[in-house]
Amino acid sequence: MSDLLPKKRVRLSPDVRRDALLQAAHDLFSRHGFADTRMDDVAAAAGVSKGTVYLYFPTKEALFEALLRRDVLPRVGRILFVLNHYNGPVGWLLKRVAHFIGGKIDAGTVPLYPKLLVREASRFPELARFYHEEVITPVLGALEDLFRRAISRGELGGGDAKFYAHLFIAPMVKAALWYFTFGEISAPAVRARPYLKAHVETFLRGVRP
Amino acid sequence: MSDLLPKKRVRLSPDVRRDALLQAAHDLFSRHGFADTRMDDVAAAAGVSKGTVYLYFPTKEALFEALLRRDVLPRVGRILFVLNHYNGPVGWLLKRVAHFIGGKIDAGTVPLYPKLLVREASRFPELARFYHEEVITPVLGALEDLFRRAISRGELGGGDAKFYAHLFIAPMVKAALWYFTFGEISAPAVRARPYLKAHVETFLRGVRP
DNA sequence: TTGGGTACTGACCAGTCAGTCAGTAGGGCC
DNA sequence: GGCCCTACTGACTGACTGGTCAGTACCCAA
Numbered sequence: 001m002s003d004l005l006p007k008k009r010v011r012l013s014p015d016v017r018r019d020a021l022l023q024a025a026h027d028l029f030s031r032h033g034f035a036d037t038r039m040d041d042v043a044a045a046a047g048v049s050k051g052t053v054y055l056y057f058p059t060k061e062a063l064f065e066a067l068l069r070r071d072v073l074p075r076v077g078r079i080l081f082v083l084n085h086y087n088g089p090v091g092w093l094l095k096r097v098a099h100f101i102g103g104k105i106d107a108g109t110v111p112l113y114p115k116l117l118v119r120e121a122s123r124f125p126e127l128a129r130f131y132h133e134e135v136i137t138p139v140l141g142a143l144e145d146l147f148r149r150a151i152s153r154g155e156l157g158g159g160d161a162k163f164y165a166h167l168f169i170a171p172m173v174k175a176a177l178w179y180f181t182f183g184e185i186s187a188p189a190v191r192a193r194p195y196l197k198a199h200v201e202t203f204l205r206g207v208r209p
Numbered sequence: 210m211s212d213l214l215p216k217k218r219v220r221l222s223p224d225v226r227r228d229a230l231l232q233a234a235h236d237l238f239s240r241h242g243f244a245d246t247r248m249d250d251v252a253a254a255a256g257v258s259k260g261t262v263y264l265y266f267p268t269k270e271a272l273f274e275a276l277l278r279r280d281v282l283p284r285v286g287r288i289l290f291v292l293n294h295y296n297g298p299v300g301w302l303l304k305r306v307a308h309f310i311g312g313k314i315d316a317g318t319v320p321l322y323p324k325l326l327v328r329e330a331s332r333f334p335e336l337a338r339f340y341h342e343e344v345i346t347p348v349l350g351a352l353e354d355l356f357r358r359a360i361s362r363g364e365l366g367g368g369d370a371k372f373y374a375h376l377f378i379a380p381m382v383k384a385a386l387w388y389f390t391f392g393e394i395s396a397p398a399v400r401a402r403p404y405l406k407a408h409v410e411t412f413l414r415g416v417r418p
Numbered sequence: 419t420t421g422g423g424t425a426c427t428g429a430c431c432a433g434t435c436a437g438t439c440a441g442t443a444g445g446g447c448c
Numbered sequence: 449g450g451c452c453c454t455a456c457t458g459a460c461t462g463a464c465t466g467g468t469c470a471g472t473a474c475c476c477a478a
Binding site for chain 2: 033035036117118119121122123125128129132136137140159160162163166167169170171173174175177180181182184185186189190194195198199201202203204205206207
Binding site: 009010011012013014017048049050051052055 | 425
């Protein structure tokens, strides 16, 4: 207690302080969601007072958007690079992706942003639009191209590559949604990794020539 | 205007008033969501004052739960009856289901409750638990039994019936989620009905013996 | 050592909204 | 007509929270 009372004021360089605020916001948003996180909480978690938060971000929504830009865009860039440059057998890549994402979901480390977006999209349509344009559309487009290349190589049957892309991601979306909707109230009915493994096997049998 | 000013007080029997309040809440929750609907709005839409709402429902959450119980349980009963009694070719039923749900999604008439649950689950874990136990688990269980019967008849290959049930619903979940997350900010990338038609065809090819 | 720039504070404001309750009025009954 | 039960009202409270701003204190430069 005695070490809490002094409340020594600490000056930091704006860059450092800004990062600390973003990190605090990330932690709180991921635990409580956007609406249930108060600006006072963000400030306290970063060790400053609320006024300071407003020196760095004009509104709560701007704080969210800054977080999105910091974390999501680099990640999307890496994903697009892989999808666009991969020319091996598509089945192998799909299995790797499903294995990786299944592990993430089972471990409870689903990325924060899809969850937040689903919950807050209707209240913040601008953020939903940003995410849709900068994340969803490019990634699904690259996935569609990947399937198109596989079809033209004769590796897959000649269905609609766009449908294939959406069908491939559907069980991952469902598994993630299940996790963050019902994850706190009951053990998952199916484990994500074997579930997604079964998905890829079924899917590949369904789309082969 | 003149016909609005008098504000004649109207007495109704409690049953009728209660139904009117539930209907008003349904309309507003489906348009604005739970958090963004005020109890004053519900009262106004039902033509009463806020105090009256509290004569029928002790809290806002209780109003939501009453709505769930009124609408969801009968519907689940009908779905379970069909799934449990169907013994024809499973492919036919799956196509029918996909066609029906695809039409609903394309028409913008996705049922209110999945949407509300996904958005509010973390704030109202009791309601999430109710929905999980009374809707999700029974329906997926019946679907699993349906697949199990089809496997034992030799209509499908011998995979895991539980995985099949979850894989079958995944694209519907994804399509509905897309609709109520991004539906207001952009035209859908794929139409649900042909998408789900492609899903059933791919799925059936993937799981045949 | 002092002055000034600025990172920072926290009390305060304004708006919102779930929930309350003392009082009002409609209508059935004698 | 008059009584009384109860459905109904709506002003009010209390708690909350995003955002503001006048003032404070730290640090560095001269």
